[in-house]
Amino acid sequence: MWKILLSLFSKLTQRHAKENPIPRLKCSRDIAELPSEPYLQSSLDKVELPSEACLQSSRDNVELPSEPCLQSSRDMAELPPEIIFNILSRVPVKYLVRSRCLSKQFYQYIDDSYLHMIYNKRAAEDPTQIIMISQNHAHPKQVCIQSLHKKNSKQGSIVLSLKKDSLLKLECEKLSRVYAASDMVRGSCNGWLYLSQEYYSQYIGFILVHPLKREYYEVPRVWHSYHEQFTCGLGFDASTNTFKMVCVFYKKTRDLCTMVHVLGTGSWRNMPQVPSYPIEGQAVFAQGCLYWLTEKRDLLMADVRRKIAWFDMSNEKFGLIDSPKRIDDDLIREQLVDLQSEVGYVYHHTFRSIEVWVLKQQEWVMHCQIDQKTPLPLRSIRVVGRLNKDGDILITVGRTITDARQFFVYKVQSGVLDEANIVGMRDGYSRTICMYPTSLNSIRNIYPSIKK
Secondary structure, rough: OOHOOOOOOHHHHHEEEEEEEEOOOHHHHOOOOOOOOOOHHHHOOOOOOHHHHHHHHHHOOOOOOOOOHHHHHHHHHOOOOOHHHHHOOOOOOOHHHHHOOOHHHHHHHHHOOOHHHHHHHHHHHOEEEEEEEEOOOOOOOEEEEEEEEEEEOOOEEEEEEOOOOOOOEEEOOHHHHHHHOOHHEEEEEEEEEEEEEEEEOEEEEEEEOOOOOOEEEEEEEEEEEOOEEEEEEEEEEEEEEEEEEEEEEEOOOOEEEEEEEEOOOOEEEEEEEOOOOOOEEEEEEEOOOEEEEEEEOOOOOOOOOOEEEEEEEEOOOOEEEEEEOOOOOOOEEEEEEEOOOOEEEEEEEOOOOOEEEEEOOOOEEEEEEEOOOOOOOOOOOEEEEEEOOOEEEEEEEOOOOOOOOOOEEEEEEOOEHHHHEOOOOOOEEEEEEEEEEEOOOOOOOOOOOOOO
């Protein structure tokens, strides 16, 4: 793979030097005006990109770069940075991460925040990666993160293969009891998963992991009473370029307390701002805000819609919005879900249908409605997330919401529901399935203390 990537730069360098001379620029931040997309595309069109079969062959037989390849790496200096960034933004993120060790120059380009920005815009159109987080019952402190790939499919069935090589293995020494994997996983933000650790009923702590970059960050523990309940969320404050962990605690008396930790600092701070209602469930981060469901027990009338609490990461204030207006008032279960960085809301009309809504410009829009009929069992259903730009939905079914026993994919455009069979799962593990949008975002540039 290294040879192919470097030869691509070499060819572009030669073509570009002869036909499109451009003054050298020091770095991407010095660019006052980038070349137009047609200009960048024309430069790329002059190079024959390697086929998928060729890339697969290279992935199966990775070799250290030879001297000619190193010469090609030095040829990168002949290209303007904006051309290099444009090329790199088209390479799958897992190969970019591996390429960081090729040379110091590659490392600097791949870790540049400008590349992260343009890559993330294009990645939004790519299929979302599915990952499985599992915990061995025999060794409960060991957490394994693996990726799932579509192997083959036929009418009415999809086969997903669990990769043997783990993206990341963690040893969570501070887990005080056997967690269900679904309880341990709290959510994700900008490519970072966050997992909770229990501290003997007195403290709670979190670990942030980037499966692709194999980086992790341990959040300082925070004290809480045994009788308190809590929920949390991780968000990014673009105004200060910081990540923040937000925890809301409350007792049976409904006294609320908000604690905020800014990553890179060594402590939590108490905030005067609290949500109007107790909140629950996993948070969804979208458009600079964290969103939670409010507790259902505060609804005294059947026709009162459930509220959704939000927390603005920049001004650190809470607010409320209404949930979507449901079709009928039958017995329902509700769920907040991340739909590729958009807030999704699910109504599960027991034994009848599933409604999936999405929040667009502060208005709820119906995404799809799924009839609960064969092959979908009459069991507890959880919407995991959106698979691709077509809006296809991944669903898990089990005895409870967190007990994933069967998997289905609903194709929005055709209205077809396919069962998904996962190959490679082993007994003796607690596991959960998550959608993981690939991202190059790193917090090591912001916080040098991040570990690998």
